[in-house]
Amino acid sequence: MSSASFARIDDSHDAALTSWVASANEPGSEFPIQNLPLAIFRRAGSSEAFRPGAAIGDQVVDLLAAREAGVLAGEAAAALEGTGDGTLNALMGKGRSARVALRRALSEALRSGSAAQAALQSCLVPQSQVEYALPCRIGDYTDFYTGIHHATTVGKLFRPDNPLLPNYKWVPIGYHGRSSSIRVSGHGFRRPVGQTKGAGDTPEFGPSKRLDHELELGVFVGPGNELGEPIPMERAEEHLFGVTLLNDWSARDLQAWEYQPLGPFLAKNFATTISPWVVTMEALAPFRAPFAHPEGDPQPLPYLSSPENSSHGGVEITLEVWIQTARMREAGEQAVKLMSSNFRDAYWTLAQMVTHHSVNGCNLQPGDLLGSGTQSGPDASQGGSLLELSQGGKQPIPLPNGEMRTFIEDGDTLILRAWCERPGAKRIGFGECAATVLPAKVANAA
Numbered sequence: 001m002s003s004a005s006f007a008r009i010d011d012s013h014d015a016a017l018t019s020w021v022a023s024a025n026e027p028g029s030e031f032p033i034q035n036l037p038l039a040i041f042r043r044a045g046s047s048e049a050f051r052p053g054a055a056i057g058d059q060v061v062d063l064l065a066a067r068e069a070g071v072l073a074g075e076a077a078a079a080l081e082g083t084g085d086g087t088l089n090a091l092m093g094k095g096r097s098a099r100v101a102l103r104r105a106l107s108e109a110l111r112s113g114s115a116a117q118a119a120l121q122s123c124l125v126p127q128s129q130v131e132y133a134l135p136c137r138i139g140d141y142t143d144f145y146t147g148i149h150h151a152t153t154v155g156k157l158f159r160p161d162n163p164l165l166p167n168y169k170w171v172p173i174g175y176h177g178r179s180s181s182i183r184v185s186g187h188g189f190r191r192p193v194g195q196t197k198g199a200g201d202t203p204e205f206g207p208s209k210r211l212d213h214e215l216e217l218g219v220f221v222g223p224g225n226e227l228g229e230p231i232p233m234e235r236a237e238e239h240l241f242g243v244t245l246l247n248d249w250s251a252r253d254l255q256a257w258e259y260q261p262l263g264p265f266l267a268k269n270f271a272t273t274i275s276p277w278v279v280t281m282e283a284l285a286p287f288r289a290p291f292a293h294p295e296g297d298p299q300p301l302p303y304l305s306s307p308e309n310s311s312h313g314g315v316e317i318t319l320e321v322w323i324q325t326a327r328m329r330e331a332g333e334q335a336v337k338l339m340s341s342n343f344r345d346a347y348w349t350l351a352q353m354v355t356h357h358s359v360n361g362c363n364l365q366p367g368d369l370l371g372s373g374t375q376s377g378p379d380a381s382q383g384g385s386l387l388e389l390s391q392g393g394k395q396p397i398p399l400p401n402g403e404m405r406t407f408i409e410d411g412d413t414l415i416l417r418a419w420c421e422r423p424g425a426k427r428i429g430f431g432e433c434a435a436t437v438l439p440a441k442v443a444n445a446a
Helices: 063-068 074-079 089-094 096-110 117-121 148-158 233-239 252-258 307-312 326-330 350-358
Strands: 038-043 051-056 059-062 124-126 130-133 141-144 174-176 182-184 193-197 203-207 215-221 240-247 272-274 318-324 336-342 369-371 413-420 433-438
Touching (some): 051 063, 051 096, 063 096, 074 096, 096 117, 174 350, 215 318, 215 350, 233 240, 233 307, 233 350, 240 350, 240 413, 272 433
Parallel strands (some): 182 272
Antiparallel strands (some): 038 051, 038 130, 051 059, 141 174, 193 203, 215 240, 240 272, 318 336, 318 413, 413 433
């Protein structure tokens, strides 16, 4: 990759690298030494302060302990300054050079034959024994709409003759979400309550009957920009920290009643779930891909275009949604897969999202979260939401145990999974993004 704006491939990506942490070398491991994603964690059930960690195999490296042990020194130690508050915001704000220094130090210390093994061994905590917090303070959350197959399918349900509005292929559409209701994987949430369309134009009030998931990527902002100073495409990648999985839960019946004229509100702000692990842009470097709008579609306006974005602005990420119902859980049955898609089908890139968000002078800040929008594939079986898979609730989805689903029921657990894989590169994963729907708590409607 020629552009300094993009993360470079170096020896830390070597597919032949192995770690002295044996589980990292197992086939199918989500967290080999080539990945090293970051999270905020502590020992489960303890009163310890939350702290930054990196995943290696089935272990977490306690980064502050590694610094205290002298394994992380110099630039790598400096990269962790400010993270003692239990967030990654300070690291996010330091930019790529800090991440690269930390990644290199970790890679070298965890490699097979490393002299740091004895010192670092005591800094490992089994992932089975930890609990996670949000990776950072999320000051602002913006959800984009970059999945053109989702936008087209949903548009056909509501506007059969005009599924995509004229601006979709010209501008990255987004809306301002609610950061206070974002939770890390493993937390449940209550079914939302609100108004839905009743007979005629008179609303009904009660729990949502059409609760849905949306399969998305979340993108964390690294260094921000000053108010009034747009981020150009040539520098946009420098403002990206890393990627996580994101479930943008949606109450479709509330959405249908309230959507016009201003857009999403109570149908979206009750819950958003993200995976605990943030896969850095450096780890994604081997999986970058060319990007272009389909032939015949409008090409991006100049401010949304750059040679580097065209040559490797895309990212190859396989995405999946799994479901485990309450009955399946009680019977000891594992979750079953609902669909699979790939982020390569997104209509806009991560860099274009950042540039468009700031083009009017909006100031992004370290730890801001950008949702990608629902990532559906071109085939009908690749819908990233139940709204698509059930054709608006008209075609119930059969599950292997005989249950049927059109929308999500109480007790259902939805799980998002993802990985990157390419010949010549080591497969890396993102961990799970999971949450269970709890019964509604209905307020007094009087």
